[in-house]
Amino acid sequence: MKVLVVDDEPQIRRALRTSLEAHGYEVATVGTGEEGVVASADQQPDLVLLDLGLPDMDGTEVIRRVRGFSDVPVIILSVREAQSDKVAALDAGADDYVTKPFAMEELLARARAALRRAGPDEPLQPTLRYGGLEIDLARRLVTLDGEQLHVTPTEYSLLEALVSNPGKLLTHQWLLRRVWGQGYGTETTYLRTYIRALRKKLGDDASSPALIVTEPGVGYRWVGESA
């Protein structure tokens, strides 16, 4: 697994290289956006860790250029924590967003999730299991502790969108378009209502979530541990 680190701070590059190599990743590092785009094309990394505040161009621009030729997972590492920065990067095509300073174990967990999603398509599990929750993708059935749940078609679509992108931070806009259709994007109230209903049916507590995590103002993330 090859990871490309694009960050203009040599200390961060060194820290990431050491930690990632210790976990068995092959690491390449560059310090500018231009080099980042070129390296993404030339070296074909499996994962890109990208800083937003680069000296030559904004990280969001790097994502756009990389997305022109590659679907490689991109995780943003940034000191910016404004909701608008996160949404802009995610909507430009980033897979995830980690705010600096971060705990290495968290970054590694996000990296693993991103690599797993991008990995060679495993034969799709017909049934997903998260503790007592079972989702039968073929029959579109949801059961909790052996009991079948009544979920509306919209709730099911929302659930499907979440579980098919495990660990990924899905923006409001992305979810609305995926579940309601292309014409949607700003109707966050719908989304909230359905997320709330879904959480209730799945028995997930938003203030101590085991399945769906809220990123206020940005979106939702499926964190269910498959078992």
Added chain:
Amino acid sequence: MVVEGPPGRLARLTLRAIGIGFLATLAGTVLALLTSQLQGAGVAIFILSVTIAAVSGGLWAGVVAALLASIALPIVESPQRVFGFDQLRDLIAAVVFLAIAVVVGLVVGNAADERDRASRREREARLLAFLSAKLLSGDVPDRVLDEFVQVLLEPLGLASCQVSVTLDGQEIEAKAVRPGVPRGGPTEVIPVVVSNIPLGTLIAERPEGRRPFTRDERLLLEAATRQAAVALDRARLDARARLAQLDAETNQLRAAMFSSVTHDLRTPLASIKAGVTSLLDASAIHDAVQQRELLTTILEETDRLNRLVGNILDLAKIRAGALIPKRVPTAVDEVAEAVVARMRPLLADFAVELQLAPDLPEVPADPVQLDQVLTNLLENAARHSPSGGTIRIHVGETRDAVRVRVSDEGPGIKPEEREKVFEAFYRGRESPESAGSGLGLAIARAIVTAHGGRIRIEETTGGGTAMVVDIPLEETVL
């Protein structure tokens, strides 16, 4: 103020008085002729005409009417309709009539003049009162002056009015011009002076070809200008006092900030550096447990440093006026859930109760800033709660806001301290040194205020503290 000025004044007044006197007498004559068969009606009619002339035209119109009537009366009274006195009796009657008519004219006319003067004075008083209210409203001086010159235009019949003054080296100018009026008429220049210090001048200009200012008008202008001068002086003193106060506050804040930041930044850095150098020290032998302890300390201190830096940056943003919420429809209950979820590790020692009212409306708010407010309130509650205590978060709705209430079972905050805790770098007197940076609540208040909301402290039944935040349902203009 329709007092006309000399020299046109006299001529016009005389003309008007004669006109009214003449018209009144004419009407009287016609009426008297029509009723000439009624003996003695003529006298009554002419007295009436004199009275009417005096009421409507003032003193001189009354006198003119009296003179004319004393000529007309004998004509009307004589059977031949010619002027003359057949008998001495008639002459005496005529003279008596003239005397009575003149007295009536004088009395009534004087009263009418007095009434005019009174109403003029009342108008002037009202204008001056209005001006002084405007001027002393404490508004920005240039805005007040703009209104001041505008207000003077109409009642004084000006084509333009201009004030230019220098306040503390700053030049302020206000000018009002009546549109469509040719300028270049009589001009009055009045100095703006306060306690013998000249501040500038007021220039009032009439339209081209108009009469000059009367003495009354000049006095009025001077009175108005004096008021403006006093108001300007007050504004100047206020501004100075404010600056001095701001200066003192800033200095005090800066001193507090330096000592606080120095301490708060250096302390975690010291722990981190000590831990790291110890781990790097080749001569020291740490077992796995010691290593882990050192590393845990480093991690905790890093987090503390990170929170502090975040707070200082926020405070800098607030001070620079850059704390502008990026408002989107935000579900406060959802933010509260997310904050509690994220802070679970920090709140592990406490029982956390989260109560959300059903069907809460969304509010126009910046979700990240709101997250920050709730985070700071929870951190604060955790800091002051006894281990094992309950921290309650309730999100509900009032008539015009979504209300968040975070309550703890700590020692509470004394009423006299309840406002102070929202000041930057303020720490409760009994707080241990290791408590927060003293910034969390100041930042929370700044954010809530920027949202047009309110944050305050209430008592809980158990003697703890409840922080109550109202975020308005409607976006309010600050």
